[in-house]
Amino acid sequence: MRQDRANEDRRDTAAGVRDFFTPRAADWDSRFADDGPAYAAAVTALGLRTGDAVLDAGCGTGRALPALRAAVGPRGTVLGFDLTPAMLTAAVRAGRDRDGTLALADVARLPLRDGCLDAVFAAGLISHLTDPEDGLSELARAVRPGGTFALFHPVGRAALAARHGRALTPDDLRAEPNLRPLLARCGWRLDTYTDEDTRFLAVSVRQG
Numbered sequence: 001m002r003q004d005r006a007n008e009d010r011r012d013t014a015a016g017v018r019d020f021f022t023p024r025a026a027d028w029d030s031r032f033a034d035d036g037p038a039y040a041a042a043v044t045a046l047g048l049r050t051g052d053a054v055l056d057a058g059c060g061t062g063r064a065l066p067a068l069r070a071a072v073g074p075r076g077t078v079l080g081f082d083l084t085p086a087m088l089t090a091a092v093r094a095g096r097d098r099d100g101t102l103a104l105a106d107v108a109r110l111p112l113r114d115g116c117l118d119a120v121f122a123a124g125l126i127s128h129l130t131d132p133e134d135g136l137s138e139l140a141r142a143v144r145p146g147g148t149f150a151l152f153h154p155v156g157r158a159a160l161a162a163r164h165g166r167a168l169t170p171d172d173l174r175a176e177p178n179l180r181p182l183l184a185r186c187g188w189r190l191d192t193y194t195d196e197d198t199r200f201l202a203v204s205v206r207q208g
């Protein structure tokens with residue numbers, strides 16, 4: 001438990017994020033090889049249309065990129081940003097750069113114009129953000145009013161906590177009573193919230 005806490009603390013900085021994910025990058029896809037259909041199903045919740053522009057925030061090895069590309073078509077724009085170079089290297093090795101443009105970037109400091117995106121997909125990201133309010137606000141800045149945002153994890157909160165040998169606590173960022181006001185402060189309206197063993201999915205809409 002103490003070690004878990006230490007890991008959480010180390011992840012609270014950009015360097016900590018890289019320290020945590022760099023040694024995990026090479027076998028990330030093989031560890032979670034069965035998740036593809038769950039990612040594809042979650043991407044449908046964004047309501048993407050042909051030609052849309054979408055960002056996979058904290059894309060890691062780019063597991064969502066094929067589904068995002070399929071949703072926006074060849075004329076659409078798919079971006080994958082991540083803070084950990086080793087994750088992006090693994091993404092390129094897996095050929096995910098065929099489905100989107102990958103870049104080393106902090107989602108809290110996006111190299112994007114205001115309102116240029118139609119949607120953001122973020123799998124497994126929120127608990128790693130140094131300052132969630134800062135990060136979610138910056139993502140909102142880059143999305144047009146009415147655009148969508150999916151916070152996803154292929155495992156629900158309770159199942160994930162059990163996997164890590166810890167209990168769910170009321171201050172969990174992704175608990176609906178905490179997440180809804182946090183999103184609202186950052187320019188998002190939480191639209192649908194699902195937290196079951198096989199998936200966590202919170203879909204929000206960018207407020208005008």
Ligand SMILES: C[S@@+](CC[C@H](N)C(=O)[O-])C[C@H]1O[C@@H](n2cnc3c(N)ncnc32)[C@H](O)[C@@H]1O
Pocket residue numbers: 017018021057058059060061062063081082083084087105106107108122123124125128129130135
């Ligand atoms: C749990 S992994 C999920 C990766 C991928 N989305 C997936 O579902 O396989 C979290 C990822 O978020 C990235 N990350 C964490 N904080 C970030 C930030 N501020 N900006 C960009 N990427 C970040 C990490 O480097 C890591 O690749």
